[in-house]
Amino acid sequence: MGHATVWRDEAPPPAGRGIARTGVTVLDPGGDVFAAPVPAGGAVLNGAGECTGLLTAQEWGLAETPVFLTSTMQVGRVYDAACQLLLEEQPAIAEDVIIPIVAECDDSFLNDTRRMQVERGDVRDALDAARASAGTPAVVEGAVGAGTGMSCLGYKGGIGTASRVLPDGSVVGVLTLTNFGEAGRLTVAGVPAGQLFPERDADEPVRQSRSTAPGRPKPAGSCIVVAITDGPLDGAACQRAARRAGLGLARCGSTAHHGSGEIFLALATGLRAPRGAAPPQAPVTGRALDDYFAAVAEATEEAVINSLLQSVTVTGRDGNTSRQIPVEELRGLVAGYPVRSRS
Numbered sequence: 001m002g003h004a005t006v007w008r009d010e011a012p013p014p015a016g017r018g019i020a021r022t023g024v025t026v027l028d029p030g031g032d033v034f035a036a037p038v039p040a041g042g043a044v045l046n047g048a049g050e051c052t053g054l055l056t057a058q059e060w061g062l063a064e065t066p067v068f069l070t071s072t073m074q075v076g077r078v079y080d081a082a083c084q085l086l087l088e089e090q091p092a093i094a095e096d097v098i099i100p101i102v103a104e105c106d107d108s109f110l111n112d113t114r115r116m117q118v119e120r121g122d123v124r125d126a127l128d129a130a131r132a133s134a135g136t137p138a139v140v141e142g143a144v145g146a147g148t149g150m151s152c153l154g155y156k157g158g159i160g161t162a163s164r165v166l167p168d169g170s171v172v173g174v175l176t177l178t179n180f181g182e183a184g185r186l187t188v189a190g191v192p193a194g195q196l197f198p199e200r201d202a203d204e205p206v207r208q209s210r211s212t213a214p215g216r217p218k219p220a221g222s223c224i225v226v227a228i229t230d231g232p233l234d235g236a237a238c239q240r241a242a243r244r245a246g247l248g249l250a251r252c253g254s255t256a257h258h259g260s261g262e263i264f265l266a267l268a269t270g271l272r273a274p275r276g277a278a279p280p281q282a283p284v285t286g287r288a289l290d291d292y293f294a295a296v297a298e299a300t301e302e303a304v305i306n307s308l309l310q311s312v313t314v315t316g317r318d319g320n321t322s323r324q325i326p327v328e329e330l331r332g333l334v335a336g337y338p339v340r341s342r343s
Contacts, residue, residue, distance in 0.1 A: 001025065001026065001027050001028075001124075001130055001133055001139065001140075001161070001175060002003070002025070002026050002127065002128065002129025002130030002131070002132065002133055002145075002166070003023060003024070003025050003026075003089075003124045003126055003129060003140060003146070003159070004023050004024045004025075004122040004125040004129065004145060005023040005119075005144050005145055005148050005149065006020045006021075006022045006023045006024075006074040006079070006122055006148070007020060007023075007078065007134065008020040008117075010017065012112070012114075013114045013115055014228070015078035017112070017115040017319075018066045018112030018114060019110075019111065019112045019316050019317040019319060020075065020112065020117040020312060021027060021107065021110040021147050021149040021316040022071045022107050022111040022117050022118060022146075023070070023071075023072070023092070023118070023122065023126075023145040023146050023147070023148045023149075023312070024068060024069065024070045024074075024078060024094070024118060024122050024123050024125075024126040024145055024147055025068075025069040025070075025126060025144075025145035025146040025159055025175075025177065025279055026065075026066050026067065026068055026123075026126040026127045026129070026130040027066060027067040027069075027070070027129040027130065027175055027187065027226050027228065027266055027269070028066040028127065028131055028134075029063070029228060029269055029272075030131075030269070032089075032090060032135060032187075033064055033066060033273055034064050034090045034092065034093055034098060034191075034275070034299075034304045035092075035274065036272055036273065036274050036275060037060075037064050037272070037275060038062065038063045038267045038268065038269055038270070038272050039052055039061055039062060039063075039233060039234050039235050039237075039267065039268045039269075039270075039271050039272065039279075040057045040061065040063035040235060040238050040265065040266065040267045041057060041058060041061060041235050041236065041237070041238030041239025041240070041241070041242055041265075041266055042057055042058055042115055042238075042242050042264060042265045043184045043239060043243040043244040043245070043246070043263075043264045044057035044223050044238060044243075044262070044263050044264070045249070045256050045262035045263075045264070046256040046257070046258075046260050046261060046262045047259015047261060047263075048220075048222070048259050048260055049103070049104060049105070049121035049222045049224075049259070049260070049262075049263050050072070050075055050102075050103065050104050050261070050263075051098060051101065051102070051103040051104075051224070051263045052075065052079055052100060052102045052310055053065065053099040053100055053102065053148065054101070056099050057101070057235075057240065057265070058193025060233060060235065061100060061234060061235015061236065061239075062268055063265075063339060064098050064099075064143065065086060065098055065099075065100040065101055066082075066100075066101070066102070066127065066130065067083060067101045067103065067226050067265060068082055068100060068101065068102045068123065068126075068127075068225075069102075069103055069105075069144065069145070069146035069177050069224055070102065070103075070104055070146050070147060071104055071105070071106065071111060071113075071117075072105065072106040072107070072108070072113075072118070072324070073102050073103050073108070073113040073119040073171065074094075074102045074104070074116065074117065077116055077118045077119070077123075077263035078118060078123050078258075079100055080103050080104045080120075081098035081119075081120040081124065081274070082102065082123060082127075083098065084129060085118065085120075085123065085124055086098060086100070088270075088296070091100035095168055099340050101265070102303050103147075103177070103220040103224040103226075103259070103263055103265070104213065104222075104261075105146070105150055105178075105221065105223070105224060106179065106221070106222065107149025107150055107333040108147070108149075108240060109149070109151060109287040109316070109317075109320050109322070110134070110148075110149035110151075110314055110315075110316025110317060110320055110322060111142065111148075111149040111256070111316055111317060112316075112317045113155060113285075115124040116200075126145060131302050138249070139161055139195065139282065140309035140312075141158070141159045141160055141161055141306055141307060141310035142156075142159060142160075142173065142309075142312065143156060143158045143311045143312055144158065144159055144315050145159060146158075146159065146177050147178070147273060147311070148176055148314070149316060150177065150178060150179035150221075151179060151221070151313070151324075152178035152179060152180060152181060152223075152276075152304070152307060152308060153178075153180070153181040153182065153183060153186040153308065153313075154181070154182060154184070154186060154194065154297075155183070155186075155187065155252055155272075155308055155311070155320040155322065155323055155324065155325040156308070156311035156312065156313060156314055156323060156324050156325070157178035157180075157307050157308060157311060157313045157322075158177070158178060158307050158336035159175070159176070159177060159178075159179060159234065159275055159295075159307055159310075160175075160176045160303035160304055160305070160307025160308070160310065161173065161174065161175050161176070161178070161303050161306060162174050162298075162300075162301075162302035162303040162304075162306060163299055164295035164298060164299050166231070166291045166292065166295060167291060168218060168231070168291070170229055170230055170292075171229060171230055171231075171297035172227060172228075172229045172296060172299060173227070173228050173229070173299065174225060174227045174228075174232070174245070174248075174287070174296065174299035174300050174302075174303045175225070175226045175227075175228075175303065176223060176224070176225050176226075176300060176303040176304050176307055177220050177222075177223065177224040177225075178223050178304050178307040179221040179223060179242055180220070180221035180222055180223045180249070180254055180257075180260050180262070181252070181253050181338070182194075182253075183197075183266075185253030185254075185255065186252070186253050187251060187252055187253045188252075188305055188330060188333075188334055189334055190251075191333055192228065192295050192331055193333050193334070196331020196333050196337075197326070197329065197333070198270070198329075202235055204315045211226050211298040215329065218225065220257045220258070220259035220260050221257075221259075221260050222260050222262065223249055223254065223260070223261075223262050223264075223304070224248070224261075224262035224264075224265075224267070225245035225248075225262075225264045225300055226264075226265045226266075227241060227245065227265070227266040227267070227296045227299070227300070227333070228239075228266070228267045228268070228269070229243060229266070229267075229269070229295075230268070230269050230270050231259055231268055231270045231282055231284060231292060232268070232270035232279075232282070232284050233268035233270065233271065233273050233284055233289075233300035234268075234271055234277070234279070234283035235268070235293065237244055237268070237283060237285070237289055237292070238266040238267065238268050239266070240289065241266040241289070241292050241293060241296050241299030242264040242266035242295045242296070242299075243264065243299045244267055244293045244294075244296040245264040245296055245297070246262060246264065247297040248298065248299070248300025248301040248302075248304065249262060249298045249300060249301075249304065251292070251297075251301040252301055252304045252305065254284075260335040266296070269278050269295060271283055273337070276284070279320040279333075279334075300314075303314065308325045309325065309327060311325070312324050
């Protein structure tokens with residue numbers, strides 16, 4: 001995983017490009033994804049969003065490119081840059097073409113969308129950073145890359161990750177780009193934290209725009225979830241696993257509002273094979289998938305919370321501010337909340 005954060009403060013258009021609080025995040029499964037596609041599948045909980053390449057992944061059960069995440073108005077820029085960069089690396093793409101996987105959430109509360117803020121170089125930097133991160137323990141989360149301008153459940157959101165190790169030794173990792181929900185529904189480890197927080201400024205609109213529109217902003221937003229495992233899942237199993245991300249979002253307080261886009265992807269490298277070749281072994285099927293399903297749901301929940309815990313307060317266009325979640329208050333609420341015994 002790698003990021004390119006676009007953060008600039010210029011004069012408003014047309015004199016300048018305005019306030020940029022945006023970026024690009026890339027999840028790269030490694031190697032030449034065109035020469036050796038990765039089993040993949042996806043699911044949509046609410047479709048007010050975009051993910052290019054999703055239809056092809058559903059049809060073929062394969063992903064042919066890394067996954068690129070960005071903001072809504074930058075999808076075209078990132079798509080074009082991905083095509084150019086991948087073609088430079090793999091000329092054979094020109095004979096068969098690709099549809100890069102590019103997914104988005106709307107960061108227009110903090111980011112000035114009147115100008116295209118992302119450049120080809122930003123996409124290249126994020127892709128290079130993703131490849132350079134292989135084998136390193138460092139994971140950068142929060143208000144970085146595509147998550148720079150995002151808000152989640154009343155607080156500053158962004159990039160979150162989490163993982164689970166299964167009994168068979170396989171690993172399931174989850175990446176979330178969080179930009180959804182309302183403060184009152186925030187739930188952490190089963191604790192209704194959004195209802196228990198004392199009255200605070202953040203209970204007022206987190207989006208403190210100079211707009212004259214009365215009341216609070218509409219509860220909407222989106223969340224992109226990408227799960228990846230080294231287990232032997234085929235495209236159909238990836239599609240089923242991807243659906244379980246919605247269970248993790250629900251645990252955090254998501255109700256998938258009318259205007260939100262909850263789009264989920266799952267990739268699996270265990271059955272990866274050269275282009276056109278048969279998988280090296282049989283896929284996991286039936287009840288053996290239960291551990292993968294549980295891992296996706298659990299890791300999605302944790303990744304959402306991590307996106308909140310790792311983010312910092314960000315002020316963007318028009319003075320709009322998305323505040324960091326009060327970590328110590330949250331810790332106290334969770335520690336002091338009565339938990340029923342499961343016995």
